[in-house]
Amino acid sequence: MNEREHLIDLVDIEKTFGTSTVLSNINLFIRRNEFLTLLGPSGCGKTTTLRIIGGFERPTRGDVIFDGKSILNLPPYKRQVNTVFQKYALFPNMNVAENIAFGLKIKKADSRYIKRRIEEMLKLVNLSGYDKRQVTSLSGGQQQRVAIARALVNEPSVLLLDEPLGALDLKLRKEMQMELKNMQKKLGITFIYVTHDQEEALTMSDTICVMNAGVIQQMGRPEDIYNEPQNVFVAKFIGENNILDGVMRDDFWVEFAGKNFVCVDKGFARDEAVDIVIRPEDIAIVAPGGDNLAGVVRNVTFKGVHYEMLIESAGFVWKAHSTVMSQSGQEVGMRIAPDLIHVMRKSEYSFIDALPETLVERAGLSNAERGVYTMPVGVAASSATH
Amino acid sequence: MKTRYLSLPYLIWALVFIIIPIGLVVYYSLTVEVDGKLIFSWANYKQALTPSYLLALWRSIWLAFVCTVICFALGYPIAYIMASREYASKGFLLFLFLVPMWMNFLLRTYSWLSILERNGFINSLLRLLSLPEARILYTDKAVVLGMVYNFLPFMILPIHTVMKKMDSSIIEAAQDLGANGRTVFLRVVFPLSIPGVVSGVTMVFMPSVTTFIISKLLGGAQFMLIGNMIERQFTESRNWNLGSAVSVMLMVLILTSIAIFTVVDKDGEGGALF
Structure with a gap:
């Protein structure tokens, strides 16, 4: 043979x-x-x-x-x-x-x-x-x-x-x-x-x-x-995602959304600006307080298997999935396990907030379906320049 | 309800300009004038079936057939080439073929007269090359030439339209399944272009078989096609009854031939004429 x-x-x-x-x-x-x-x-x-x-x-x-x-x-x-x-x-x-x-x-x-x-x-x-x-x-x-x-x-x-x-x-x-x-x-x-x-x-x-x-x-x-998209384009195109700017402080240590997180990635330069991709289903909704990210539920949509929630935290709107319903306006905490934080090197797609409209439309998908959210400029800048 | 009212002007138009005149032609064909009165008679049809008329009819059909075959042989490749991918964007070529149609039909036919006549363009050219003169004018050839020249666009246009509409992925599918250029054409392109061919053939054959101007100008006064026979009855001879009978005969012949064509082309566009 x-x-x-x-x-x-x-x-x-x-x-x-x-x-x-x-x-x-x-x-x-x-x-x-x-x-x-x-x-x-x-x-x-x-x-x-x-x-x-x-x-x-x-x-x-x-x-x-x-x-x-x-x-x-x-x-x-x-x-x-x-x-x-x-x-x-x-x-x-x-x-x-x-x-x-x-x-x-x-x-x-x-x-x-x-x-x-x-x-x-x-x-x-x-x-x-x-x-x-x-x-x-x-x-x-x-x-x-x-x-x-x-x-x-x-x-x-x-x-x-x-x-x-x-x-x-x-x-x-x-x-x-x-x-x-x-x-x-x-x-x-x-x-x-x-x-x-x-x-x-x-x-x-x-x-x-x-x-x-x-x-x-x-x-x-x-x-x-699906699990290890190589850049923001792939992450955006394959399923719904939260995409944030982050800074790699050290091996296994990344900072984004104004907090430090333990992650499983290494090999980046010290203080290298990176993209952080977190899937909505990987966010655990917990009680507010402690070390968790604090946010306020802005919108809850029933999707059949789960509830889809838009949670505002420090100016960024997260998309999270949970089988437990939270009320709109409720304060919640969000926890993300280290291996569910996807750290990516910056690419030409990093600075595009969404897929170009025409491409998305022609693909028969709306931005909302893609789970792409525009990050407020202030937040993006602050987390990247700390 | 509303559409019924909207169709009224067209119904009136059809009645006044199509149905009543045809009725009159049929009426005239079945009558003869006796002392200023029209009385029923088969005499016109009997006369219309005499050898001189049948010969003219046969000649008309034969020349129209020859003209249709030539138009098809010339027009199909032209339509095919112009619809192909390389030329699809070049509307100019099609435009060139259609430009003559904008000019008056009589003028165009007269111009052939001066090209073909004894001291015309062609013979001057032949003389210049010390070749024997050609006698083309006032022959069958000149009449067929005039017909082909005038009616070729009617063959090209419908075929071109069908070719243009043909989905290129169907051709690619045939190639994909192992068909080379020739097989693609024979098994896919040509069968799919048949509706256009039927339209083209009908649109060329019908005016050719009934023409009398082309035969009169390029065939000469003695050149008798069925169209000339009819024309003469309505003008010189002033026998409208006989003219009507020959017209009805021709009409029946044409309608039968289209009917046959429609049966052959079951679901094509040529059938739209029926």
Whole structure:
């Protein structure tokens, strides 16, 4: 067994359209049978990356290595990858069976074999008996299944999926997420999946590659991305967060929100300015007083599993989750365990209070959902310059 | 209720300018004038079915067919190229093809007269190159040329529109599934462009089969297409009844051919004509 671990390698990919750089310095590898997700807001270059792998775009610079060989000069129809397009892109002049058979017919496969494969595929995507239906008469979810079947019937080494569930409603999307993940495990095919939905990415992926502005921000297992975001952008994009300025006083000792905290991070310069990221669910609401951060509850929203509270403390509004309800106006204390304080080096994203509005809107998310709060300038400055 | 009132002017328009005139044509075709009175008769149809009329009809259909085929052969690639990604932003090219349409149809046809005539542009050029003169004017070729020139935009436009609307991801999907350029065209692009082709063919064939100006100017006075036969009955011969009968015959022929086309193109846009 001398199989290469990396099935696809993108090497120093750069892509420019006219004067605008869409991708720069993209280096990533995709392992065999891996479910890799390219995650990022609209316009971050994730779809362009996918199209470069599919052969629909040529990178301005860099190389695409497939199983050890460059496929840069191979046209799409000669690549061992198949794509599920964002808008399904089914052939409207063909019925379901003809759509699925398209790839096999081009390969001049035996007609009995084609028939058998169509049946297998329809069974796989739960559409048995739909073979003679016109694709235009199908619902969005059904069309998507046909698109997946049409791609998978060719037994590609890699399946590329470009926001395939974007047009489906929430319930159907959740179902399809499970189905896709199951299919991927069952068939043992490498999936490269593009989405702007961080929850989808966390649910399905073996590896997530977070992108923004044409640059890879972080790559890793979903747990790592969630628990140890490398910069403020990743922290903001993956789930809700409280983000504060802090100063690393010494190893395992950080100061923010006007207090000193014990943390688990080390290796920073003395008094280095850092970003502090604390997840709402990591804040324990306790009685006021003592060494805890003191704050006043400003707003309480019931979210089903927990209450979401906005707690004002020394001019900063914290977002905290708790299963115990507090009253608006109530004074509370907040405690954060040392290992739940995420300390990050300052990056180009540190000084952006929120994701650019347009990106957030295009990603279909509001600032409130992202849990991004604007920190009063005074507080930010004071904690950083102490 | 409101829309019904809004549609009233159009209904009146249709009645006055379409339905009543057609009724009159049918009425005239079924009558002959005897002592200033119109009486019912099949005589006009009997005459319309005599060899000279049938020959003109056959000739009209044949030339219109040739013109449609040429327009398709020229227009399809033009429409395809102009809708392609490299030219999509260059509306100028399409504009060039449409500019002649803004000029009067008669003027444009007259200009061919001076190009094709004995001492016209083409023959001067041939003489300059010491080549034998070509007699083009007053032949079938000149008539077909005039038709193609005048009706080509009607072929290009509908095909171009369909091509433009075609989702590029469908083409990419075909490539993705292993289809090379030729297969993509034959299996996906062409089948999806058929509605445009049907519209284009209809829009070129119908005016070609009924034209009488082009045949009169470029075919000469003796050149008889069915349109010229009808025109002559309404002008020189002043036999409106016979003219009407030939018109009705032609109308039935055209409607039948569109009906056949519509059946062939089940769900296409050409059917919108029916």
